[in-house]
Amino acid sequence: DVKVTQSSRYLVKRTGEKVFLECVQDMDHENMFWYRQDPGLGLRLIYFSYDVKMKEKGDIPEGYSVSREKKERFSLILESASTNQTSMYLCASRRESGGYTFGSGTRLTVV
Amino acid sequence: AQSVTQPDIHITVSEGASLELRCNYSYGATPYLFWYVQSPGQGLQLLLKYFSGDTLVQGIKGFEAEFKRSQSSFNLRKPSVHWSDAAEYFCAVGRYSGGGADGLTFGKGTHLIIQP
Numbered sequence: 001d002v003k004v005t006q007s008s009r010y011l012v013k014r015t016g017e018k019v020f021l022e023c024v025q026d027m028d029h030e031n032m033f034w035y036r037q038d039p040g041l042g043l044r045l046i047y048f049s050y051d052v053k054m055k056e057k058g059d060i061p062e063g064y065s066v067s068r069e070k071k072e073r074f075s076l077i078l079e080s081a082s083t084n085q086t087s088m089y090l091c092a093s094r095r096e097s098g099g100y101t102f103g104s105g106t107r108l109t110v111v
Numbered sequence: 112a113q114s115v116t117q118p119d120i121h122i123t124v125s126e127g128a129s130l131e132l133r134c135n136y137s138y139g140a141t142p143y144l145f146w147y148v149q150s151p152g153q154g155l156q157l158l159l160k161y162f163s164g165d166t167l168v169q170g171i172k173g174f175e176a177e178f179k180r181s182q183s184s185f186n187l188r189k190p191s192v193h194w195s196d197a198a199e200y201f202c203a204v205g206r207y208s209g210g211g212a213d214g215l216t217f218g219k220g221t222h223l224i225i226q227p
Contacts, residue, residue, distance in 0.1 A: 004154075033214045040120075042201060042219040043155075058214060090154060094212055100145070104154040 003027075004093050004103040012109045019078040021106050023091030031094035032074040033058075034066065036087040037105070043090065049074055081110045113138040113204050117218035124192050125226045132187040132221050134202030143205030144185040145215065146176055150198045158200075161185065172196070197225045 007022040025032065033048040035058075045058030047066040055066050063085060067075045078085055091103040114137045124130050136142055143162050147155040159170025166178040176187045185202060200221045206213040 031212050035214075035217075040219060043203075043215075043217040045214045045216070048214050056213065092214075099157055099160060100215060101157075102147075102155040 004091055004101050006089075006091050006103040006106050008106050009104065010107050010109075012111060013078075013081050015082060015110055017078075017081050017110075019081045019108065019110075021076040021078075021089050021091075021108070023074045023076070023103055024072050025074075025093035025101070026072065027093070027095065028071060029093040029095055030071070032068065033092040033094070033100070034064075034074065034076045035090045035092065036060070037090055038087050046076065078108075081108075083110050086110045113142075113206060113216045115202050115204050115216055115218035117200075117202055117221050119221045120219070121222045121224065123224040123226055126194055127191050130187075130189045130192045130196070130223070132200050132202075132223070134185045134187065134218060135183050136185060136202070136204045137183065138204050140207075142185075143207075144176075144178060145203040145205070146170065146174070146185075146187050147201045147203065148172075148198050149201065149220075155201065158187070192223075192225055194225045194227070197223055199223070 004025045013019050030051050034046045035043040037043045044060050049055050049068045065077045086109050089106045092100045094100050116135045145160045146158040149155050158174050159168045161168045161178045168176050174189050202218045203215040
């Protein structure tokens with residue numbers, strides 16, 4: 001089974017800090033995605049990547065950037081964290097057959 | 112743009128009773144449709160997916176879903192629920208462009224409560 005690992009389960013950061021959320025997948029998938037999940041809003045797509053060094057904006061990219069230097073790793077960056085970025089962040093990887101596998105999530109609190 | 116509507120925010124069902132969770136989608140082409148389940152504090156687990164072919168799709172944990180193009184629906188069903196089915200359920204549609212798979216658009220979720 002594909003494994004998508006998010007390095008941190010919980011994070012607490014201060015307003016204005018630069019925050020890195022890391023995601024690693026172990027099956028050589030080309031497509032990777034970052035979502036945020038908020039109560040009553042479901043999951044919303046922030047950024048995605050087709051391949052190394054490629055990135056595309058999703059529906060809510062403002063305040064975020066991403067980095068994909070290696071195929072297995074897709075990082076989400078909050079350049080200057082704000083309280084409205086407090087959320088659950090989910091990484092996903094997509095296999096050729098079309099199924100998406102999600103990580104367990106990182107719950108980020110910005111204080 | 113594609114969208115997914117899950118009309119029921121909360122549903123309460125007695126253990127052993129049947130279940131149907133509703134999902135309506137809006138998409139210009141043939142949709143790729145998914146149902147995911149999320150238990151408290153957990154990531155998302157794929158229950159089933161529809162790409163093409165038989166419109167009745169079987170999934171894990173005894174779930175099934177039926178794709179009805181005329182109604183733009185992909186409702187999830189289970190004949191007899193168990194207390195362990197209590198969770199959040201998300202319907203999603205695949206997004207595609209010339210570049211390939213652009214991720215999923217999700218509904219806002221349905222919270223399933225199981226009464227003993």
